[in-house]
Amino acid sequence: FEPISLGIAIGAASALTGYLSYTDLYCRFAECCREEQPLNASALKLNLEEKLFGQHLATEVILKALTGFRNNRNPKKPLTLSLHGWAGTGKNFVSQIAAENLHPKGLKSGFVHLFVSTLHFPHEQHIKLYQDQLQRWIRGNVSACASSVFIFDEMDKLHPGVIDAIKPFLDYYEQIDGVSYRKAIFIFLSNAGGDLITKTALDFWRAGRKREDIQLKDLEPVLSVGVFNNKHSECLWWPVAQRTDRQKPHRLLHPLPAPGVQPREDVRAGRDEGPRFCHR
Numbered sequence: 001f002e003p004i005s006l007g008i009a010i011g012a013a014s015a016l017t018g019y020l021s022y023t024d025l026y027c028r029f030a031e032c033c034r035e036e037q038p039l040n041a042s043a044l045k046l047n048l049e050e051k052l053f054g055q056h057l058a059t060e061v062i063l064k065a066l067t068g069f070r071n072n073r074n075p076k077k078p079l080t081l082s083l084h085g086w087a088g089t090g091k092n093f094v095s096q097i098a099a100e101n102l103h104p105k106g107l108k109s110g111f112v113h114l115f116v117s118t119l120h121f122p123h124e125q126h127i128k129l130y131q132d133q134l135q136r137w138i139r140g141n142v143s144a145c146a147s148s149v150f151i152f153d154e155m156d157k158l159h160p161g162v163i164d165a166i167k168p169f170l171d172y173y174e175q176i177d178g179v180s181y182r183k184a185i186f187i188f189l190s191n192a193g194g195d196l197i198t199k200t201a202l203d204f205w206r207a208g209r210k211r212e213d214i215q216l217k218d219l220e221p222v223l224s225v226g227v228f229n230n231k232h233s234e235c236l237w238w239p240v241a242q243r244t245d246r247q248k249p250h251r252l253l254h255p256l257p258a259p260g261v262q263p264r265e266d267v268r269a270g271r272d273e274g275p276r277f278c279h280r
């Protein structure tokens with residue numbers, strides 16, 4: 001080493017150390033978005049195993065999805081998780097665990113955003129406003145922290161117009177208007193399909209099989225037909241009286257289904273009063 005460049009190198013190294021320790025110090029007192037920090041998979045696994053009861057599939061899927069996603073330095077699209085089940089089965093609980101493992105302050109973190117359909121998007125006539133506000137909120141927060149987490153509770157009650165506002169962020173775009181959404185995480189919670197999941201669990205029990213024997217492949221076909229009414233059709237998850245035209249979300253439709261829109265079988269049979277109309 002020649003003395004001048006060695007001096008510069010040492011100077012640069014100490015400046016870097018100073019900067020790193022300042023950043024570390026700063027992050028001890030203020031919340032930092034550490035998007036490059038890999039997820040501690042064993043801590044998440046322990047958390048899920050110790051706290052979440054009776055949800056072996058959710059534990060397995062969430063652990064695999066979050067670990068794989070966060071350890072991938074260059075994801076091609078944001079991570080989207082859709083959790084289905086009856087009320088009180090732990091969907092919010094498990095999203096909270098996931099959030100805490102992604103951002104230590106969990107739901108209190110400035111990088112974790114929880115939306116509840118009936119609370120945040122209650123009025124049909126304000127859908128346009130909700131769409132604009134939500135898109136601006138997502139854009140602003142992902143610009144500030146690429147690994148932001150967005151949790152949408154009560155997806156089955158969310159207006160299709162609001163769902164449309166979220167959709168562009170979930171796709172394979174490298175950037176939209178200069179912002180990359182590829183490191184963001186979207187978690188959707190829904191009661192839709194809860195009845196079918198329970199029925200599958202009951203069938204297993206009746207057949208003398210263990211709950212832990214239920215695999216994702218036992219549920220996926222049931223859910224894809226029952227909840228999504230197969231992948232080619234679009235469901236309008238909205239109460240009958242408040243249904244809107246998907247193309248014109250502000251316009252209320254007549255309570256009767258439009259041509260080509262069939263009420264789901266369980267609605268026809270009067271077993272379910274919920275928001276269930278699907279295009280076939």
Ligand SMILES: Nc1ncnc2c1ncn2[C@@H]1O[C@H](COP(=O)(O)OP(=O)(O)OP(=O)(O)O)[C@@H](O)[C@H]1O
Pocket residue numbers: 051052053054055085086087088089090091092093094153189190191
């Ligand atoms: N599988 C579970 N393991 C451990 N605790 C659970 C589980 N399910 C529910 N709980 C407990 O019940 C509480 C309520 O559950 P949670 O709000 O997560 O249900 P949910 O599925 O989100 O219900 P909803 O559809 O009504 O929003 C949780 O805070 C947790 O304490």
